[in-house]
Amino acid sequence: GAVVSQHPSRVICKSGTSVKIECRSLDFQATTMFWYRQFPKQSLMLMATSNEGSKATYEQGVEKDKFLINHASLTLSTLTVTSAHPEDSSFYICSARDVDRGRETQYFGPGTRLLVL
């Protein structure tokens, strides 16, 4: 399957700082990437859809000014958690959509564990 990387894998920051997470598709181009949040022992919660060259589409209840998304190239999307607070601590996972001969498949990055002190 296709490879998606995510960086950093783990970050600890102080309350009030901003954290940037990168998601890269390594061996395919992804016009669409997705950002999820996952709490312990829970399912994946879609936060937003990242579209290359255009604005991200946010899910209901997700603050776009809090979670800034930039998809500047066909292989890179970034999520910036602005003015992070302890309640933002979570596991953030990106995925990238691969379209091969008209068939779509979604591949996940390894995730970023964010801890806000």
Next chain:
Amino acid sequence: GENVEQHPSTLSVQEGDSAVIKCTYSDSASNYFPWYKQELGKRPQLIIDIRSNVGEKKDQRIAVTLNKTAKHFSLHITETQPEDSAVYFCAAKAAGNKLTFGGGTRVLVKP
């Protein structure tokens, strides 16, 4: 929008036995149904998927069945091994739409 329900939430089986996880979906336009396996602290890994033009697909010990009329699909793992222990997620998607995930099933294979 799409709603996906997954059962059971936890499943404990003896090594060598079979495990079955069932999902239902609400949007009849959904035509793609992947299954992901997630080990603790790791990324979800695609293990098998099925598209609406087939009713069953098999890959070694893993099989998925799809019933579009009833809007449900199932994952079957045969001859379970301890390394099959993980959380499994089903998902459904209509063309051009986002994936909607089920709540997950925590599978424990006891040696």
